[in-house]
Amino acid sequence: MKIAFKMKLKPGFGEEYTRRHNQIWPELSALLKENSVSDYSIFLDEETDTLFAVQQQNGNSSQDLGANEIVRKWWAYMADIMEVNADNSPKSIPLEMVFHLD
Template sequence: MKIAFKMKLKPGFGTEYKKRHDEIWPALSILLKENGISDYSIFLDEETNTLFAVQQQNGNSSQDLGSTQIVQEWWAYMADIMETNADNSPKTFPLEMVFHLD
């Protein structure tokens, strides 16, 4: 199943967000892949600071992994540059697919 969602980046942090993801922790990448998450892309709309994420899921969603220590540490690491919930998880807003060309 392919899902999409959006998140909000704090103004002025586009370069830092990309840098942190270019250096994603290997343990986090492994956890995502081991839980069936693949083909994961995040795009930034610099005009609105909106992050648009798309991922293929064959298991848990990335948000379902929030109880793991590595994901909680990643959320804390990213909390200074993103809009987050009280537990540091990113505020996410699911998006409905309305068109797909195969």
């Protein structure tokens, strides 16, 4: 199943967000893959600081991994540059697929 969602950066943090993701922790990458998350891309609309994410899932949603210590540390690491919930999880809005060309 392919899912998409959007998140929001705090203004001016596009480069920092990219830098942090270019250095994604190996243990976080491994955790996502172990939980059947693949083909994961995040795009940035620089005009609105909106992040658009798309991922292929063959199991649990990556959003279901919030109880994992690695994920919680990543959320805390990213909380200073993103709009987050009280638990530091990114504010995330699921998007409905309305078209797909295969």
